Amino acid sequence: MGAISSPIRNPLITGRKTYAQITEDICRPTERTPSFAWVVAFALAVTFLAVYLFCVFYTVWKGIGSWNLNRTIGWGWDITNFVWWVGIGHAGTLISAILLLFRQKWRTGVNRAAEAMTIFAVICAGQFPLIHMGRIWLAFFIFPYPNTRGPLWVNFNSPLLWDVFAISTYFTVSLLFWYTGLVPDLATVRDRAKGIRKKLYGIASFGWTGSAKHWQRWESLSLILAGLATPLVLSVHTIVSFDFATSVIPGWHTTIFPPYFVAGAIFSGFAMVQTLMIITRKVLNLKDYITLEHIESMNKVILLTGTIVGVAYLTELFISWYSQYPYEQFAFFNRATGPYWYTYFAMMSCNLLSPQIFWSRKMRRNVTVTFIMSIFVNIGMWYERFVIIATTLARDYLPSSWSMYYPTWVEVGLFLGSLGLFFTLFLIFVRVAPVVAIAEVKSILKSSGDQYTEKFEKYHHEKQFANEASDA
Amino acid sequence: MSNTGTNIIYGLYDDETDLLAAVKEANSQHLEIMDVLSPFPVHGLDPLLGLSESRLHVAGFFFGLTGTLVAFLFMTWSLGFDWQVIYGGKPYWPVPSFIPITFELTVLFASVGMVVTFYTICGLGPGVENPIIDKRITDNKFCIAFDASHTNHEAVNNFFSSTGATEVNQKTI
Known part of the structure; x- marks a missing residue:
């Protein structure tokens, strides 16, 4: 609102926008004919989606034997993909919920897209455990329903079952949070639309009018949902880490310290937000709303969480050496120097070393560097999960059962195809809904719009000058 | 309306x-x-x-409490009484194992309940057409x-x- 911001804060909305211009800029992409770039991207995404559907069909038809999993290595690319997508799905809630509680205004430029990304990433994540079951038509066995087998209930002691509840709760809550935030903006689109679009947006916007009492409840609801989503997002990835930590595989105990796993999730999630937002702001021409200030803030989070993850890697190595316990030492030194040394190398260089570039302000504000870095982090975090899951299994207790694992084309197809699913959903989203939260951006205009921040700055500057003059 | x-x-x-x-x-x-x-x-x-x-948070508290009770009591009943199985040498009533699901269902019930309450008391919902001034x-x-x-x-x-x-x-x- 009209509250005075600190003069050292840079503006978050540039281009001297008025309320009407904000509406126009953000609603335009949903109204015009799609650009050529969008059509090409969409065609590509749908192609990958087709590959995905084919690979799912093939897996279900042929069975899990179409993958290269074996007696030693029972979890490979599938669970790696699952954890990777879930991790990506955490940044949206972090941006929208935790930053809301911390009153970070830069959240408003990116929260909508980040939340959408969360939902799509969780959709992708949820597929992998289901496909991995082999007999996907029996997937409902994971829910405790009255059955004819006793009823024999599910095992509530199992972290895998906790995961079922955690992921489905997370998906539901994220969806509700996202959609409730979207309703006022869909009403904005509705009031600009004509004909069939008006009707459809009318249904989607739930009859929103902007009444003062509704706004009050809406803000109250957003705040409480944020308060609930914050421990929820931490619990979800903690439970994902329990999937491994509670097992009897030494290398999987690397996840026994959930905050490290959560930091990794935030790290990869922010990287994916950067990847998407850098493209979106350019293609949809939203550079006035997703500014260098936003990109820099997110890069700071990437630097922090990347370093936390790096410290955890190094601590593991140190403790395994310091313990002087040969089995523990083997588990970790095998990671770094064993047959899968290159995955460990990719993980270390992408996750620990490369983000250090962001100590430089110039690099944090460089869009090209940020984009390349975000891809690096995405790759690095995929390798991290692969290192934990597969390379540990490859060298288990009995040297006679040691084995190697390389994916088949079906597994590669499933992974690349899930990217197709993700991008198809995201590209549809940017066409039908406002990518930036219109109402929330309007509400920070008076404190973070450039024409207003300049005024504060001028005011402070003059005051300081006057004080100095009076001191003299 | x-x-x-x-x-x-x-x-x-x-x-x-x-x-x-x-x-x-x-x-x-x-x-x-x-x-x-x-x-x-x-x-x-x-x-x-x-x-x-707004008193939405009061409603949220009671929805959450419902979730807590549903999750905890159901798990207690199903594993502890209805069909007892020993999992990994744990007791029939392994309370620490119930914490994650109890927490998740608390959040789920509170969120869904509050969102439904919000739309109901505001008179908003899919297909609702309020007059646009x-x-x-x-x-x-x-x-x-x-x-x-x-x-x-x-x-x-x-x-x-x-x-x-x-x-x-x-x-x-």
Whole structure:
């Protein structure tokens, strides 16, 4: 609102926008004919989606034997993909919920897209455990329903079952949070639309009018949902880490310290937000709303969480050496120097070393560097999960059962195809809904719009000058 | 809610500071405001309109409590009484193992319950068509509406012109 911001804060909305211009800029992409770039991207995404559907069909038809999993290595690319997508799905809630509680205004430029990304990433994540079951038509066995087998209930002691509840709760809550935030903006689109679009947006916007009492409840609801989503997002990835930590595989105990796993999730999630937002702001021409200030803030989070993850890697190595316990030492030194040394190398260089570039302000504000870095982090975090899951299994207790694992084309197809699913959903989203939260951006205009921040700055500057003059 | 047949007089403002000043002025003139509509939440408006704090969080607490009880009691009943199985040498009633699911269902029940409550009490939902006073209210206009049958038209018109409303109209919604 009209509250005075600190003069050292840079503006978050540039281009001297008025309320009407904000509406126009953000609603335009949903109204015009799609650009050529969008059509090409969409065609590509749908192609990958087709590959995905084919690979799912093939897996279900042929069975899990179409993958290269074996007696030693029972979890490979599938669970790696699952954890990777879930991790990506955490940044949206972090941006929208935790930053809301911390009153970070830069959240408003990116929260909508980040939340959408969360939902799509969780959709992708949820597929992998289901496909991995082999007999996907029996997937409902994971829910405790009255059955004819006793009823024999599910095992509530199992972290895998906790995961079922955690992921489905997370998906539901994220969806509700996202959609409730979207309703006022869909009403904005509705009031600009004509004909069939008006009707459809009318249904989607739930009859929103902007009444003062509704706004009050809406803000109250957003705040409480944020308060609930914050421990929820931490619990979800903690439970994902329990999937491994509670097992009897030494290398999987690397996840026994959930905050490290959560930091990794935030790290990869922010990287994916950067990847998407850098493209979106350019293609949809939203550079006035997703500014260098936003990109820099997110890069700071990437630097922090990347370093936390790096410290955890190094601590593991140190403790395994310091313990002087040969089995523990083997588990970790095998990671770094064993047959899968290159995955460990990719993980270390992408996750620990490369983000250090962001100590430089110039690099944090460089869009090209940020984009390349975000891809690096995405790759690095995929390798991290692969290192934990597969390379540990490859060298288990009995040297006679040691084995190697390389994916088949079906597994590669499933992974690349899930990217197709993700991008198809995201590209549809940017066409039908406002990518930036219109109402929330309007509400920070008076404190973070450039024409207003300049005024504060001028005011402070003059005051300081006057004080100095009076001191003299 | 379709048309209610209420006759209203409304004024549009260009800025939220004008709106806040106008609402203050209306209060001092004892004009009874029917509703204030805005493109985004205007802070400081609720006390001026005499809106009491939302009690959604109270509802949320009870929804959450329901979730806690449902999860904990169900797991206690199913594993502890209905079909007892020893998992990994744990007791039949492994309370620490119940914590994650109890927490998740607490959050789930609280969130779903509150969202449903929110839409219900606001009278919003898929396909609901509320009367739209002016299309620009979701864009850049701030609106104060009076019930025309309960107010003195002259006083309201004077009020709008003195507080800087850019447009004043009358409409049946």
